[in-house]
Amino acid sequence: MPSPRVLIELPAWVDPFVDWRRRYAEVEERMDLVVALGEEQVRRGTGGPFAAAVFERDTGALVAVGVNLAVPRHNSALHAEVVALMMAEARLQTHSLGAEGIPPHELVSSCEPCAMCLGATLWSGVRRLVAGATKADAESIGYDEGPVFPESYAYLERKGVEVVRGVRREAARALFVAYKAAGGEVY
């Protein structure tokens, strides 16, 4: 009974959908990309209504993207943030996006992270977390965000992770509405 091999890859539509060469100067532009990924994800039905991306914080260079793949890939850890962080670390071949000698990175997520993703954000070494929709927005359509408290964010900030919330919140929240309207499963 050998242990399985778990292969994590993005849906085939993702790479051609993204402009990899563009510099995304402002956080709003970065969130626009993330929301667009979420909209396409909902349209194609390839997973939950969440998307994320990792950028170089200061240059706006795009490093990696992620979408929620938990249900289709039978892997409850594959929230968009975890996928994006794994892809970024694989691209740079490092377990820390805050390592010496590489530029500071940030995670941009269509929604405030759940308890797991908030922890994953900390371990990834990103220096900034940018979120769109709020925990309450996600909960309002039935998602559980888990044990995330104000102290959780305070902990992140104390560890040097800047947190910016509510960027393009309405557009990000609309992902949930579109997903529900399309009959998507909230688990």
Next chain:
Amino acid sequence: MPSPRVLIELPAWVDPFVDWRRRYAEVEERMDLVVALGEEQVRRGTGGPFAAAVFERDTGALVAVGVNLAVPRHNSALHAEVVALMMAEARLQTHSLGAEGIPPHELVSSCEPCAMCLGATLWSGVRRLVAGATKADAESIGYDEGPVFPESYAYLERKGVEVVRGVRREAARALFVAYKAAGGEVY
């Protein structure tokens, strides 16, 4: 610049090390296996001093195991618990180990989970979490467990996840001492 593919597999020594057919009746036996995996991990230097396993809670059948692979695999999310849960879900081809029609599962970890793994435990659908060493034990050698609070455990319990802590704590804590003595990196 296509997105990478992330392949997660256990070190080659793991599968032959484990008795897959045995029924691990008591939680102490289950933790003994987990600690033995952690000891072998430290001896071989294949990652951090943490191990975990997923069992059928009531039969003691072993479903999957995991060890910490974050540094060697350039993937900060690959804590032992996340690896074990991913392996279990891949084996059963489900995003929920608490799904209808399958027996209840439990996660046994050599250490109380960090913030990320506590969240991952919740999303995995396991019905029981069994931990060996404590958060304070991990912190005493320099590991950061992140924003885990008493309310985090209360949240898990409220969602139907039973929590059992301190099983074989001394043996589990000894993993940290052995790892430090072997010159292991605490990051």
